[in-house]
Amino acid sequence: MSWQGSISDLMCLAHEVAHAVQLQLSAGSFMPPVARETCAFLGELALIDWARRTQTDLASKLLRVWREENQRYFGDDCALLRAAQADPESAYTYRMNYPLARAAAVVMWRARGDLQRLFKAGSEAIAHLPLSRIADLAGQSQNYLPPLPLPDTDQxxxxxxxxxxxxxxxxxxxxxxxxxxxxxxxxxxxxxxxxxxxxxxxxxxxxxxxxxxxxxxxxxxxxxxxxxxxxxxxxxxxxxxxxxxxxxxxxxxxxxxxxxxxxxxxxx
Ligand SMILES: [Zn+2]
Incomplete structure (x- = not known):
């Protein structure tokens, strides 16, 4: 990566380090891309969580980066997936993995599940993703309430x-x-x-x-x-x-x- 010292560089570093940790823990077993990216997003969430407990100023900057990047993952990347569903001949691109991986990381982080098991799972990793829970959440359309922002300890x-x-x-x-x-x-x-x-x-x-x-x-x-x-x-x-x-x-x-x-x- 080209390190410029920005907050998004720090987030990128957390992402890539989580990939490296997953490669080590999976000990050479090839992990499918959706699961691999879930691990990397979990690395980003771990960094945000650490900052929330130790440096609230940094945490709010990291959260801003997380939300900005959501625009692309759940915007253009989701559109790629949707277009592919309509056209079976469309070419695969790696970015198609991001929307599901992003959602899986958030659900797994909030559920405080056994993350090490996922990082170690290698080629079996898809079985550890909370796919049915994501489907349930997506289908819970009767709950129209907006998400609450994270608690603000200052106010x-x-x-x-x-x-x-x-x-x-x-x-x-x-x-x-x-x-x-x-x-x-x-x-x-x-x-x-x-x-x-x-x-x-x-x-x-x-x-x-x-x-x-x-x-x-x-x-x-x-x-x-x-x-x-x-x-x-x-x-x-x-x-x-x-x-x-x-x-x-x-x-x-x-x-x-x-x-x-x-x-x-x-x-x-
Ligand atoms: Zn990645």
Whole structure:
């Protein structure tokens, strides 16, 4: 590469180093291009993640490069793939591998899967790509909500109001009680939950809100009583799993179902 010291050069270096690591770990077994590029994009995400924890200024610059490059991978490169589907005689170009590899890297990074297994897999690597999960995500067209930006540690109030906005949008689709409240009561309740840190918005792999929960915590013990769980697009399991991680599995959690016969049920 022609190193000029720019941020995109740094990203390029992370990409190529990840290729080198994959070549070493696969020990001579030839990895198909889509999987190979997934490894390289994972290298870029690892660099961004490291910067987010150690140098937030660098992280935001790297994120800008990542988003700029998305324009090409999901723009022109996707168009190449689409054109090839319409014309079986069209010539193969290497760039056709990038859109799927980019999506696979994001899904695998967010899922915190076993990345070393992919890097070592060589010619078997395609089996480790989350292709069915990508297809599910692409097919989840009922969730029209836009992805939330990454949290901004300098401006926690903006993140809190974004969370509040996401909860309101989820409630518009979910109804079941909240949509009948007066706006000022609804706002006061959620604001109170945010201030007490007893509200949580679950996001999918591409950071779209899929559901939210609020709870009450008993003083002095680990008992958490869920007061609301809203997942309007059918992601109840995803919400529950994310909530479990958020609250810690040692909490004793009960769910309140105001409209069911049994008023209180153990959630997990
Ligand atoms: Zn590459």
């Amino acid at each position: 926690p109030a903006i993140d809190a109001y974004r969370a509040l906005g996401a909860m309101a949008l989820l409630d518009i689709d979910f109804s079941k009680g909240e949509s009948e409240l007066r706006i000022e009561d609804y706002y006061a309740t959620l604001l109170n939950h945010l201030q007490n840190r007893t509200a949580f918005v679950a996001l999918d792999e591409v950071r779209r809100p899929v559901g939210y929960a609020t709870w009450r915590k008993a003083a002095g013990d680990n008992t958490v009583t869920l007061t609301r769980q809203a997942a309007p697009f059918g992601d109840h399991l995803l919400l529950q799993k994310a909530l479990e991680r958020h609250l810690g599995q040692e909490s004793d959690v009960h769910a309140q179902h105001p409209r069911s016969a049994r008023q209180e049920q153990v959630a997990w």
